[in-house]
Amino acid sequence: MNSLTEENYLKAIYHLSKEGNALVTTNNIADSVSTKASSVTDMLKKLADKNLIHYVKYQGVSLTGEGLQAALGIIRKHRLWEVFLVEKLNFKWDEVHDIAEELEHIRSEELVDRLQEFLGNPKSDPHGDLIPDKHGKFHKKELIRLSKMKVGDSGSISGVNEHSAGFLRYLEKTGLVLGKKVVIYEIIEFDSSVTLLVDNQEITVSRDVAKNILVYEQ
């Protein structure tokens, strides 16, 4: 059983290793949990003793399998509670984070499972972040090729099928980057090229390009 403080450290290490590199540094963690580097060092020893992190003095830390599962458990609770606050208690999406920071530490497994069910097994929280399931697995987004979508469909660009530098440079130049919201505006019969609405601008791409862009619908 990890203390509330240990849980917050694990969560911080998880988030930091998502953005930056695999190894997280002492000062990064100190900033993240609003404490001093010396306090972090103390806690890192403790977490390493409990086999929750790999810790090499002066080098940095990463989560062990066990530590990762613990972190994902807290993140799951955080995001489910955020859904509850927005969907059931009518909070705005920007008002819920701090309350969820407290609720995420409530221990009962049964409570989380039932909450998830009560909320209709949501896959993402009010900020669009994915909610891991009971076993720490993220529900893989169902990605669809842009070329398979119909006029009026919409979604956000979430992947590509073609990784050549040329193709990626092309996407970059036309603004079709990851996360960008798109609406299918028109499909030209003659060559099956697709006109999209992106940031209120019309952009037309060939069928070859459309086949290699993966979209998360709605």
Added chain:
Amino acid sequence: MNSLTEENYLKAIYHLSKEGNALVTTNNIADSVSTKASSVTDMLKKLADKNLIHYVKYQGVSLTGEGLQAALGIIRKHRLWEVFLVEKLNFKWDEVHDIAEELEHIRSEELVDRLQEFLGNPKSDPHGDLIPDKHGKFHKKELIRLSKMKVGDSGSISGVNEHSAGFLRYLEKTGLVLGKKVVIYEIIEFDSSVTLLVDNQEITVSRDVAKNILVYEQ
């Protein structure tokens, strides 16, 4: 801002002063919060310094107005969360107490107010205990004279209109004490006397007696 531990002490003092006498003793509290008398003494000094309790060495403690409001705030949260767990998450009434012990310490005022609204402003928790409102007031039970009830109605004896020793002795003797569950079995036309079912026994009382017994219906 009171710590989680301080909140638990305040709640314990509140509950103990409800059952026993006004002054609560060190050992009572120690039992109640599962700690040692010496720890309790330390905490009592601290709570007295914060003006949450009246504390006289060796004599016992009682809550100040401020301490009472703090205790009622926690009890309100505890009972609202219990309603949530039973009504919304389908827990059984005997499974919710321990989870509510954690949830009662979540701080946001806004959260509690919205939770109360979401639950339809319940007046009592799954165990029948009254839920104080935002200002620490209990919704007064609607008591009805036994003489005004109809055949088939039921409820629990919750007060009397006549406080003479003779009347109270009579009630004591017939077993019509506070909290007793009663069902109206028959109302005799001739003199309006009432036959009740109490503990599966028939008891008949005169109209004069029935007029002075107050029942909380259902």
Added chain:
DNA sequence: AATAATTTTTAGATAAATCTAAATTTATAC
């Protein structure tokens, strides 16, 4: 490669809440 700057760790203290054991106060028994 030597020096300086930065990062990290160690050493020693502090605050909250707890404990055990001893001292004090209050209650009960004779």
Added chain:
DNA sequence: GTATAAATTTAGATTTATCTAAAAATTATT
């Protein structure tokens, strides 16, 4: 009313998480 028992408080330690200041290790600069 004194002796004994019970309840309560004090004294001194312990654990968790934190801090500041100093030492050690790593990284960057000349």
